[in-house]
Amino acid sequence: MWSALSRTVVNLCRGRQQKRSPILKNDVANSPTSLQTMPPAQITGDQISDYLINHPDFLERYIMDEVEVEQLERWIIRKSQRLKKKPETASRNGRKTSLSRWKFCVHADKRQMLQDLTHSLQLKPTKDHVLWELANCICSAVSADGFRLYLADKDNPENLALFLGIECKNENGEPKLQKIKSGVSVPYYVSKTLEPVRLSRGDSDPRFPDGIPNDGDIAHVLCQALMQPDGQLAAVLELWRREHEGPFYEEDEEIASSYLVWGGIALHYAHLYLNMNKQKKLNDFLLAVVKSIFQDMVSMDALVIKIMNFAQRLVDADRASLFLVDSKSKELYATIFDVGVEKNPDECSNGPGDNEEFVKVDTSKEIRFPLGTGIAGQVAMTGEVLNIKDAYADARFNRTVDQLTGYRTNTILCMPIFIRGSIIGVVQMVNKHSGLFTREDVEAFEMFAVYCGLALHHAKLYDKIRKSEQKYKVALEVLSYHNSCTEEEYQVALKKGVPNKLIGVDDYYFNPFAVEDFHKAIYAMYMFVDLFGLGRFDKNCLMRFSLTVKKNYRRVPYHNWTHGFSVANSMYSLIKHSAGAFRTNECLALYIGALCHDLDHRGKNNKFMLETESPLAAIYSTSTMEHHHFNQTVTILQQEGHNIFAKLSSAEYKQVLSLLKHCILATDLALFFPNRAKLNVLVQENAFSWNNPEHRLLLLAVSMTGSDLSASAKPWDIQVETVKVIFEEFYEQGDAERQSGRVPIPMMDRNQPDQQAASQVGFLTGICVPCYTILRTLIPETKPLLDMCQKNLERWRKIDDEKKEKQNTI
Structure with missing residues (x-):
C-alpha cells in the first residue's frame, strides 16, 4: 500500500495520472513543489506520511476509488490484530476490534456461511455443533484439505490441555478426549498465546523445535483460537494442507479470522439458547418436583x-x-x-x-x-x-x-x-x-x-x-369416656323419668341450693320439655345431654353445676313469664346457652388467663373462657347420643348454633357495657324495634347477662350464700396471683374480708341494677328481678356503712 501511494502522489504532482480519477487530478495544484520536481528515488517515507497527514481527504478518496474491498478487509483485520497485541493502543483509539472486524467482513462466501450457521442453530444449537459447522466453513474458504478442532476443557478452564474434537468420536457417539502434550504442539501454543500460527514442514521456528509432527501427508498448518463471548477460550482450529497444495499465506489467515467473527456471534447465541433451554428444563423439573412433593x-x-x-x-x-x-x-x-x-x-x-x-x-x-x-x-x-x-x-x-x-x-x-x-x-x-x-x-x-x-x-x-391430631383424638376419646354421663346415671334418670309437674320452678326466687345435684339434671330436663315439648327432640338424647352437661362443670366454689343450673332456671322463668317476647329458636338458644354458659370453668377470670398465658388464652384472645364454654357445648352435642338438635332442619340447626354462640359469648361482662349502652340509646329514643334482628340480638345478650347475675336478684338468704362461694373463688384466684408474684385486687385478697360489702355495693350499683332496669323497660314481666336486686343493694349498703362507721370509730 505504501509504495502504491508513493507512486500515486508523485505522479499526481507531476501531472502523469491522466487516466486516473478526475477527483485525484484536482489535488495536483495543492501538491508541494518539491514533490513535483524530485525524482521518485529521492522521495522519503516521512515526506509521503506528512503529505497524507496534511491531506486526509486525498487518502480517503484514494482508498474508496482505488482499493479493492477484499484488500481493505485484509488491512482492517491486520490492524485489528495489531491492536489486539497492544491493548493500550486499542483503548486510546476507543474502538472495539471485534466490532470493526464485524463491519468489514464482506467476503463473498460469508453470506452462505451465515445461512448455514443459522440453519445449524435451529437444528442443533449446541456449542460443539456450531464449532463443527464453523470449522467446515473455514476449511472450505481457505481451500484446506482438512482440519482438527480442539475443544477447551469446560470443567477445568484453567487447564491448558485441549481435547480432540467432534470428528473423532468413541463408540457411544461422544467426542473422543485426546490430551495434547504441553509446550510442543502448535494448538497448545495457540491456546496459551491466542495468536494465530502458520507453519510448514521444514520451517525453522524456535517456538516449535520439532516442527510439524510426522502425521500422514500433512505439510502445512494454520492454527487459530476461537474465543467465547465471556472471553474464555472455546476452541483451537488447526487447518492443514498437503505438500502439493502449498503453504498458508497471510491472506488465508485473514480470511479465517474474518470467519471467526461470525463464529463468535453464533457461539454467543448458541450460549444464550442453551442457557435458556437448560433453565426452562430445570424450572419445569422443579415445578414437577414441587407439585409431586407437596401434593x-x-x-x-x-x-x-x-x-x-x-x-x-x-x-x-x-x-x-x-x-x-x-x-x-x-x-x-x-x-x-x-x-x-x-x-x-x-x-x-x-x-x-x-x-x-x-x-x-x-x-x-x-x-x-x-x-x-x-x-x-x-x-x-x-x-x-x-x-x-x-x-x-x-x-x-x-x-x-x-x-x-x-x-x-x-x-x-x-x-x-x-x-x-x-x-x-x-x-x-x-x-x-x-x-x-x-x-x-x-x-x-x-x-x-x-x-x-x-x-x-x-x-x-x-x-x-x-401425631398431635392422633394424640388429640385419643385424648378426646378419653375425655369423652370420662366426661360423658355413665350408663348407670343414664339408667337411673331413665327410670325416674321427667316429672309431669314441678311446683315453683318458674319462680324468679327459686332456691337452686335446695335441689340435690343429680335432681338438678332432672329439673333441667323438665324445664326443657315444659318449654319445647318432645315433638322435635329425642327424650334419650335430652337425658344424656343434661347428665353430661352436669358432669362437665368443674368442682369450683362458684362457677359449678349449681351456678349453671341456677342461670338456666332463671332463663326458664324469664321465658315463661314473658310469653311472646322471644321466638322459638331464640328461646332454645337462650335456655341451652344459660345451662351451658360456664362449662369447664376453672374458677379464674379472663384477665387471669391472659396474664398467666394459659393455653386457652393463646387460642382465644378475647372472651377467652366464653369461647371455651361454647366449644365445650358443641363437643357434647357431637358425642354419640347427645345431639338434642338432631331433628332440626339444616337451616334451623345453623341458626340455633349461631344464636347459641351469641348467647354464651354475651355472658362476658366486658360485652355487657356496650350492649346496655346501645339498648339505652334505642329505649331513650323510642327506637327499639321487635322486628329488627340487631335489636333482638341486643335483647338476647342482656337477657343472658340478667340470668347470669340472677343470684343478686334472689332473696337475701340465697344471696348471702351465693356471695359466700363467690368470694371463696375470688380468694383462690387471689392466692394464685400472689403465688405468681402479683398483688391481687382488694376484692380477691382474703386478707381484706371487710371489702366484701363494698364490692357488692359497687357490683350491684354498676352492673346488676342497670341490667335489670333496661330489662324491665323492654320486658315488664322481669320487674321482680329489679325489685329484689334493689332490696339486696340496700342491705349491702347498710352493712357497708356500718363497717365504715366502725372503722372510723376505731
Missing part, C-alpha cells in the same frame, strides 16, 4: 423416596441416598438409604418401548453414624458441597458399604440441605451414568436442595401435626 405429602419415608428419586434423575446418577441430621445425638441417620431406578423385567416382553422404570429401595434397617464420618458426614459437618471424581482415591470415603454389598462406587456428588441456615440433611448421588458430575449438576442440584429443605421441613411439621 402427595403422606409420610416422611414416602417423601424421602420421592426426593431421592427426583435427585437421581436430575443429575443422572445410578444411586441416591438421603441422610437426616439428628441434632441431639450429633449423628446422621437414614431408614431409606439406597434408591435406584431400574428397568422392570416383567415389563420388557413387548420390546424396549414398553419398558417401565421402577424405584428400587433398600430399607433393611436404619443406618446411623457420627457427623464427620465418611463423605456424607463430612458434608453434614462442614456444609460444603463435595464432588468426588474418584471415591477410592479420597481418604474420606468409607469403603465398608461397597465391601458389604459388592457395589463399586466411582463418583460421588454430596450436598447439604439447609433450612433456616441449619443443616437438616445430606443428599448423596453415586456414579453418574455419563462420566463425571459437572459444575452444571452442582448448580442445578443446589437449587433443587432448596426445595428439598422446604419439603423436609414441612414433612416434619406434617408428621408432628398428624
Whole structure:
C-alpha cells in the first residue's frame, strides 16, 4: 500500500495520472513543489506520511476509488490484530476490534456461511455443533484439505490441555478426549498465546523445535483460537494442507479470522439458547418436583423416596441416598438409604418401548453414624458441597458399604440441605451414568436442595401435626369416656323419668341450693320439655345431654353445676313469664346457652388467663373462657347420643348454633357495657324495634347477662350464700396471683374480708341494677328481678356503712 501511494502522489504532482480519477487530478495544484520536481528515488517515507497527514481527504478518496474491498478487509483485520497485541493502543483509539472486524467482513462466501450457521442453530444449537459447522466453513474458504478442532476443557478452564474434537468420536457417539502434550504442539501454543500460527514442514521456528509432527501427508498448518463471548477460550482450529497444495499465506489467515467473527456471534447465541433451554428444563423439573412433593405429602419415608428419586434423575446418577441430621445425638441417620431406578423385567416382553422404570429401595434397617464420618458426614459437618471424581482415591470415603454389598462406587456428588441456615440433611448421588458430575449438576442440584429443605421441613411439621391430631383424638376419646354421663346415671334418670309437674320452678326466687345435684339434671330436663315439648327432640338424647352437661362443670366454689343450673332456671322463668317476647329458636338458644354458659370453668377470670398465658388464652384472645364454654357445648352435642338438635332442619340447626354462640359469648361482662349502652340509646329514643334482628340480638345478650347475675336478684338468704362461694373463688384466684408474684385486687385478697360489702355495693350499683332496669323497660314481666336486686343493694349498703362507721370509730 505504501509504495502504491508513493507512486500515486508523485505522479499526481507531476501531472502523469491522466487516466486516473478526475477527483485525484484536482489535488495536483495543492501538491508541494518539491514533490513535483524530485525524482521518485529521492522521495522519503516521512515526506509521503506528512503529505497524507496534511491531506486526509486525498487518502480517503484514494482508498474508496482505488482499493479493492477484499484488500481493505485484509488491512482492517491486520490492524485489528495489531491492536489486539497492544491493548493500550486499542483503548486510546476507543474502538472495539471485534466490532470493526464485524463491519468489514464482506467476503463473498460469508453470506452462505451465515445461512448455514443459522440453519445449524435451529437444528442443533449446541456449542460443539456450531464449532463443527464453523470449522467446515473455514476449511472450505481457505481451500484446506482438512482440519482438527480442539475443544477447551469446560470443567477445568484453567487447564491448558485441549481435547480432540467432534470428528473423532468413541463408540457411544461422544467426542473422543485426546490430551495434547504441553509446550510442543502448535494448538497448545495457540491456546496459551491466542495468536494465530502458520507453519510448514521444514520451517525453522524456535517456538516449535520439532516442527510439524510426522502425521500422514500433512505439510502445512494454520492454527487459530476461537474465543467465547465471556472471553474464555472455546476452541483451537488447526487447518492443514498437503505438500502439493502449498503453504498458508497471510491472506488465508485473514480470511479465517474474518470467519471467526461470525463464529463468535453464533457461539454467543448458541450460549444464550442453551442457557435458556437448560433453565426452562430445570424450572419445569422443579415445578414437577414441587407439585409431586407437596401434593402427595403422606409420610416422611414416602417423601424421602420421592426426593431421592427426583435427585437421581436430575443429575443422572445410578444411586441416591438421603441422610437426616439428628441434632441431639450429633449423628446422621437414614431408614431409606439406597434408591435406584431400574428397568422392570416383567415389563420388557413387548420390546424396549414398553419398558417401565421402577424405584428400587433398600430399607433393611436404619443406618446411623457420627457427623464427620465418611463423605456424607463430612458434608453434614462442614456444609460444603463435595464432588468426588474418584471415591477410592479420597481418604474420606468409607469403603465398608461397597465391601458389604459388592457395589463399586466411582463418583460421588454430596450436598447439604439447609433450612433456616441449619443443616437438616445430606443428599448423596453415586456414579453418574455419563462420566463425571459437572459444575452444571452442582448448580442445578443446589437449587433443587432448596426445595428439598422446604419439603423436609414441612414433612416434619406434617408428621408432628398428624401425631398431635392422633394424640388429640385419643385424648378426646378419653375425655369423652370420662366426661360423658355413665350408663348407670343414664339408667337411673331413665327410670325416674321427667316429672309431669314441678311446683315453683318458674319462680324468679327459686332456691337452686335446695335441689340435690343429680335432681338438678332432672329439673333441667323438665324445664326443657315444659318449654319445647318432645315433638322435635329425642327424650334419650335430652337425658344424656343434661347428665353430661352436669358432669362437665368443674368442682369450683362458684362457677359449678349449681351456678349453671341456677342461670338456666332463671332463663326458664324469664321465658315463661314473658310469653311472646322471644321466638322459638331464640328461646332454645337462650335456655341451652344459660345451662351451658360456664362449662369447664376453672374458677379464674379472663384477665387471669391472659396474664398467666394459659393455653386457652393463646387460642382465644378475647372472651377467652366464653369461647371455651361454647366449644365445650358443641363437643357434647357431637358425642354419640347427645345431639338434642338432631331433628332440626339444616337451616334451623345453623341458626340455633349461631344464636347459641351469641348467647354464651354475651355472658362476658366486658360485652355487657356496650350492649346496655346501645339498648339505652334505642329505649331513650323510642327506637327499639321487635322486628329488627340487631335489636333482638341486643335483647338476647342482656337477657343472658340478667340470668347470669340472677343470684343478686334472689332473696337475701340465697344471696348471702351465693356471695359466700363467690368470694371463696375470688380468694383462690387471689392466692394464685400472689403465688405468681402479683398483688391481687382488694376484692380477691382474703386478707381484706371487710371489702366484701363494698364490692357488692359497687357490683350491684354498676352492673346488676342497670341490667335489670333496661330489662324491665323492654320486658315488664322481669320487674321482680329489679325489685329484689334493689332490696339486696340496700342491705349491702347498710352493712357497708356500718363497717365504715366502725372503722372510723376505731
